[in-house]
Amino acid sequence: MKFIIQREQLISSVQNVMKAVSSRPVIPILTGIKIEAKEHGITLTGSDSDVSIESYIPREEDGNVNVEQIEEGNIVLQAKYFPDIVRKLPEKTVEIESDPNLKVTIRSGKAEFILNGQDADEYPQLPTIQTDDSFEIPIDLLKGMIKQTVFAVSTMETRPILTGVNLNLSNNVLKFVATDSHRLASREVPISNTNLEFKNIVVPGKSLNELNKILVDSEETVEISVTNNQILFRTKYLNFLSRLLDGNYPETARLIPEQYKTQIQVKTKELLSTIDRASLLAKEERNNVVRLTTQESQLIEISSNSPEIGNVTEEIMAQLMEGEELKISFSSKYMIDALKAIEYDEVSIAFTGAMRPFVIRPVNDDSILQLILPVRTY
Amino acid sequence: MKFIIQREQLISSVQNVMKAVSSRPVIPILTGIKIEAKEHGITLTGSDSDVSIESYIPREEDGNVNVEQIEEGNIVLQAKYFPDIVRKLPEKTVEIESDPNLKVTIRSGKAEFILNGQDADEYPQLPTIQTDDSFEIPIDLLKGMIKQTVFAVSTMETRPILTGVNLNLSNNVLKFVATDSHRLASREVPISNTNLEFKNIVVPGKSLNELNKILVDSEETVEISVTNNQILFRTKYLNFLSRLLDGNYPETARLIPEQYKTQIQVKTKELLSTIDRASLLAKEERNNVVRLTTQESQLIEISSNSPEIGNVTEEIMAQLMEGEELKISFSSKYMIDALKAIEYDEVSIAFTGAMRPFVIRPVNDDSILQLILPVRTY
Known part of the structure; x- marks a missing residue:
């Protein structure tokens, strides 16, 4: 195997596949990055067996030459050293060449590294996914969906299924749901x-x-394709393959209250920074609990009290307030996460009493929903 | 005590004094920041008893009003909460007021914090230093001297005196020396x-x-003043007080060789990046040792070899090379630290054989000296 490659291209491909490489994988060879040279371009692969990432660098693209003097072949290089070497090489191009003894020479300017490679035949084959049954979604939109849900997955391994995001596609609607059972x-x-x-x-x-x-x-x-136990995300030069979690995801629709007793509309940023301030005294000891109290004249009081340290209160003006009076306590962290995920200027919050879950949505968009269980305080 | 203060001024003063506050000080009250309001301005103090920092905010400065409505008094506030609160307050000004029960109210916009303060009389008095015997040095120059020496102090507590920087002032020359006994x-x-x-x-x-x-x-x-056991650095609005280390600093002048057998001059950045690359394969296992070998035609080879991973070699051109041939091994980390500290384009390195310390200096400036002990390799 031999080729000369633009260093910037190689750096960004290596960074991408490194996201899948673990320092302690199940199979030792997965500590490496697989490099495969074909006449048409170079493919890098990284995997921890849960996630596998392939990044492709075409020989030519839009008239620019990325790779030259390709001699086909493949090799696996230690991920612990290869990325730093590529990043710190002196010139704009890098020559990579392997010999039959799996020695790999990396040259750039006057710098020459000779690394011990591993046989690419020992690197596990990635499962091939039929991509006939696939659908497409703009990258921006997918990133938005991830950011608006993934923070709510559980970090506890007690119910492993809750560490994942539930995906549903039916009637031409794609839905992401995440819950850790508190939000x-x-x-x-x-x-x-x-x-x-x-x-x-x-x-x-x-x-x-x-x-x-x-x-x-x-x-x-x-382009997204799904099989029994794998999901593939494919862009022009990238394949991102993840295993799926086994098990049944809980039915979540019934958690969402259908009727509300109190409803408020507030400016998202104003509520966010008020809650953020109120959480400053709470810190770890009391799980960052803050209290929201409705008051006269569309005012809302946010407060928190830590007997040893002190207390904090702040009022904000609601844009709209209707229904019963309310005094409710909740985790400021959950509220901050939810408000950050809603990328709209105004939110509507619907409560069904101090002990029932409440729902946060953008004022004019039903496609985003955040639900939080309150905290019982005495 | 009461005053209204510009929040930006308060934030930067708090950040300064926080540098001295430890979360586990010898005396519990030192987990706090002392605030003292006088008619002419506000003084904040933080201390871990080794280092104490006072930051002063004058009532007025260059016609700008920093502090208003001052009622004299003092209080100690928990450093765990106060800085975050100040940083996150909503408005440009902050009102701080304490009552006789040591309750402190912090107001900004509609946000109101009530914190439990502590009696400032319980905060230890900082030692007063006679500043008659003092000398002055430009801030830039002092910062340069610190950066060029402090990295070489020992991090081991086995010889505590080496964890400090040795300061000498004689014949109108101020000298900083640091060594960890390897460099x-x-x-x-x-x-x-x-x-x-x-x-x-x-x-x-x-x-x-x-x-x-x-x-x-x-x-x-x-302005720098020194006593038996303290040193005071004083700028317009800042007092920085540090204790001194007890004990005798070793005589270091005799470590510096007076005669040289090999001398080279190289471009600092070129040598730095070459050593940096050669150290990539070394990593922890072999203490980052690299080898320097002089060659024909003013070439210098930098190399490193880690049997299990591979090897690296790179040649750089010396601007000047004279004396005996040389093959020497040393810690790449020490060399990188030394070259970074020398803020000149070209360095001169003088060797006295493979087993003797060598000296790195800027080509035309004798005021900076870096010395490194080589590593014995077989």
């Missing part, structure tokens, strides 16, 4: 041009976080 | 307008690192 986040978007339907697909939150980091905001689309 | 860094600067002399003053490296963070690059001067 829930959901987002829907319409998908045209597909007859595909699936439900009870659960993608590990960790996979979606990595995917979100790799996908570059753009108006291009990502 | 040494020194810097001299001329000081005019003083008859002051001192030697065997050792300031903890940690104190100088904090001082360097607080001092803002400028052409103003800092």
Whole structure:
């Protein structure tokens, strides 16, 4: 195997596949990055067996030459050293060449590294996914859906299924739901041009976080294919493959109250910074609980009290307030997460009493829903 | 105590004094920040008893009003909460008021915090230092001296005196020396307008690192006063007080070889990035050892070899090379630290054989000296 490649291209491909590489994988060879040279371009692969990422660099693209003097072949290089080497090489191009003894020479300017490679035949084959049954979604939109839900997955391994995001596609609507059983986040978007339907697909939150980091905001689309136990996200030069979580995702629709007793509308940023301030005294000891109290003249009081440290109160003006008086306590962290996920200037919050879950939505958009269970205080 | 203060001023003062506050100080009240309001302005104090920092905010400065409605008094507030509160308050001004029960009310816009304060009389008195015997040095220059030496202090507590930087002032020359017994860094600067002399003053490296963070690059001067066991750095609105280390600093002058067998001159950045690359394969296992070998035609080879991972070689061209042939191994980390500290384009390195310490200096400046002990390799 031999080729000469533009270093910037190689750096960004290596960064992408590194997102899947673990320092302690199940199979030792997965500590490496697989490099495959074909006449038409170079493919890098990284995997921890849960997530696998392939990044492709075409020989030529839009008239620019990315790779030259390609001699086909493949090799696996230690991920612990290869990325730093590529990043710190002195020149704009890098020559990579392997010999039959699996020695790999990396040259750039006057710098020459000779690394011990591993046999690419020992690197596990990635499952091939039929991509006939697939649908497309703009990258920006997918990133939005991930950001608006994935923070609500559980970090506890007691109910592993809750560490994933539940994906459903039916009637041309794609829906993401995440819950850790104390709060829930959901987002829907319409998908045209597909007859595909699936439900009870659960993608590990960790996979979606990595995917979100790799996908570059753009108006291009990502193609999504689902099998029994794998999901594939494919863009022009990237394949991102994740295993799915086994098990049944709980029915969440019934958690969402249908009738409300108190409803308020507030400016998102104003509520967010008020809650943020009120949480300053709470810190770890009391799980960051703050209290919301409705008052006369559309005022809302946010307060928190930590006997040893002190207390804080602040009033904000609601844009709208209707229904019963209310005094409710909740985790400021959950509220801050939910408000940050709603990218609208105004939110509507609907309560059904101090002990029932409440729902936060943008004022004029039903596709985003955030639900939080209150905290009982005495 | 009561005053209304510009929030930006308060934030930067709080950040400064926080550099001295420890979360586990010897005396519990030192987890707090002392606030003292006088008719002429506000003084904040933070201390961990090794380092104490006072930051002053004058009532008025250059015609701008920083503090209004001052009622004199003092209080101590928990450093765990106060800085975050100040940083996140909604308005440009903050009102701070304490009552006889040590309750402190902090108001900004509609936000109101009531914190439990502590009696300022219980806060230890800082030692007063006679500032008659003092000298001045531009802030930029002092920061340079710290950066060029402090990285070489020892981090091991086995010889506590080596965790500090040795300061000497004699014949109108101020000299900083630091060594961890494997390498040494020194810097001299001329000081005019003083008859002051001192030697065997050792300031903890940690104190100088904090001082360097607080001092803002400028052409103003800092006034330095020394007593038996304290050193005071004083700028217009800041007092930075550090204890000195007890004990005798070793005699270091005799470590510096007077005669050389091989001398090279190289471009600093070129050598730095070459050593940096050669150290990539070394990582932890072999303490980052790289080898330098002189070759024909003024070439220098930098190489490193880690049997399990691979090897790296790179040649750079010396600007000048004279004396005996040489093959020498040393810690790449020490070399990188030393080269970064020398802020000149070209360095001269003088060797006295493979087993003797070698000396790195800027080509045309004798005031900076870096010394490194080689590593024995077989």
